[in-house]
Amino acid sequence: MKVDLVSEHASPLAAIGGVDAGGQNVHVAALAAGLAQRGHEVTVHTRRDDASLPERVVLQDGYEVAHVPAGPARELPKDELLRHMPEFASNLRRTWARHAPDLVHAHFWMSGLASVAAAGEIPVLQTFHALGSVKRRHQGDADTSPPNRIELERSLCRSVAHVVATCTDEVFELRRLGLTTDRVSIVPCGVDTAVFTPDGPVAPRGERARLLVLGRLVERKGQDDAVRALRAVPDAELVVVGGPAPDRVDADPEVRRLRGIAAEAGVADRLVFAGSVPRADVPAWVRSADVVLAVPWYEPFGITPLEAMACGRPVVATAVGGLQDSVVDGVTGDLVPPRDPERLGEVLAALLADDDRRAAYGAAGVERARDRYRWSRVVADTDSVYRQVLASRRPVEIAR
Structure with a gap:
């Protein structure tokens, strides 16, 4: 099968940790590699964001990236890219006129718009990764999305062949946009359980208990709640991995904001910013933690808990979005209300004081990550959806 993935702003080649680089980049890269391993011909189409980039790059993982x-x-x-999607679609249309794929899998709503405009009779599957309706609800006037994003996502729900959602909460939101349940399947994001393992190198640490936050430095990720929660765990440090390069951390506006909050809370000496780290070093940082935090205001899916569970580390997460699927409350970690640093602090204090419970959460997390979220299963489930969609579009031969 020839499968073309479209990911307009999230290149699988991009570094992880910038404002617009994160889980989608990891997802697209792993899905493309896994599909190629299963024998499919895979091309990822992403926007050229550097004039020096070659037109096409063939990766050792067996797939191709087209700029x-x-x-x-x-x-x-990414919120400024909508006006460039007609050009993106026009170039896709020319490419597919020469070498049409069997199906297109679009990642993010703007990729979907361009894919539908370019595909003609080629079936387009859509994974949103984030929905404008959810973002608007939680960010309000701070939402920088194009004002017509929600209506455009609603139109995509009508025009694509099928939607691949990543969690049950997303299905609920999609139904509110008018998508019928027979046109959506749930396939979660995954984790590389050969890389994220309980055993392996561990990042340096001191005597203090370590709480770890991993990911982009954007306000909705809730790092400020984690900082305030430090007041309840006076013997712990909070290490934030992600954001700008280490030599640019001090100049970063979000770092400055969080340091100001830490100073007001009296915990500035226990807040550490590691900056962005190479992807290969992330497992070592995760293993260095006593507890991994994922405490966003909202989260479409959230890969950090998967990485923590695969490394055998307990998770404390907010009960939002995909985190409600991945973190089993009282089994692999604890769920807390979003934007409630007092409750977060109480839960962290109790968990840090209970070695046996942390060990039990870690062991259960490893089992869950390997069973449900390993990439081989995620890719196989996605492949199954592809085949079902293609089968439903084939004409039925009538026996005579």
């Missing part, structure tokens, strides 16, 4: 011209060949915030 599609759309707007200036430089990095742009």
Whole structure:
């Protein structure tokens, strides 16, 4: 099968940890590699954001990345890319006219718009990764998405062949946009359980208990709640991995904001910013933690808990979005209300004081990550959805 993935802003080649780089980059890269391993011909189409990039790159993982011209060949915030999607679609259309895939799998709503505009009769499957309706609800006036995003996502629900959602909460939101349940399947994001393991190198640490936050430095990720919660665990440090390069941490506005909160809370001496780290070093940082935190205001899915569980580390997460699926409350970790640093602090204090419970959460997390979220299963489940969609579109031969 020839499968083309479209990911307009999240290249599988991009570094992890920038404002617009994160879980989607990891997801697309792992899905493409896994599909190629299963024998499919896979191309990932992403926007050219650097003039020096070659037109196409063939990766050792067996798939190809095509850099599609759309707007200036430089990095742009994803919320500014909508006006460049007609050019993106036009280039896709020309490519697919020469070499049409069997199906297209679009990642993010703007990728879906471009794919539907370019695909003609080629079936398009859609994974949103995040929904504008959820973002608007939680961010309000701070939401920088194009004002018509929700209506455009609603139109995608009508026009794509099928939606691949990543969690049950997303299905509920999609139904509110008018998508019928027979046109959606749930396939979660995954984790590389050969890389994220309980055993392996551990990042340096001192005597203090370590709480770890991993990911982008954006306000909705709830790092400020984690900082305030430190007041309840006076013997612990909070290490934040992600954001700018280590030599640029001090100048970062979000770092400065969080340090200000820490100073007001009296915990500034226990807040550490590691900055962005190479992807290969992430497991060592996860293993160095006593507890891994994932405490966003909202989260479409959230890969950090999967990485923590695969490394055998207990998770404390907010009960939002996909975290409600991945973290089993009282089994692999604890769920807490979002934006409630007092409750977060209480839960962290109790968990840090209970070695046996942390060990039990860690062991259960490893089992859950390997059973439900290993990439081989996620890819196989996605492949199954592809085949079902293609089978439903084939004409039925009538016996005579």
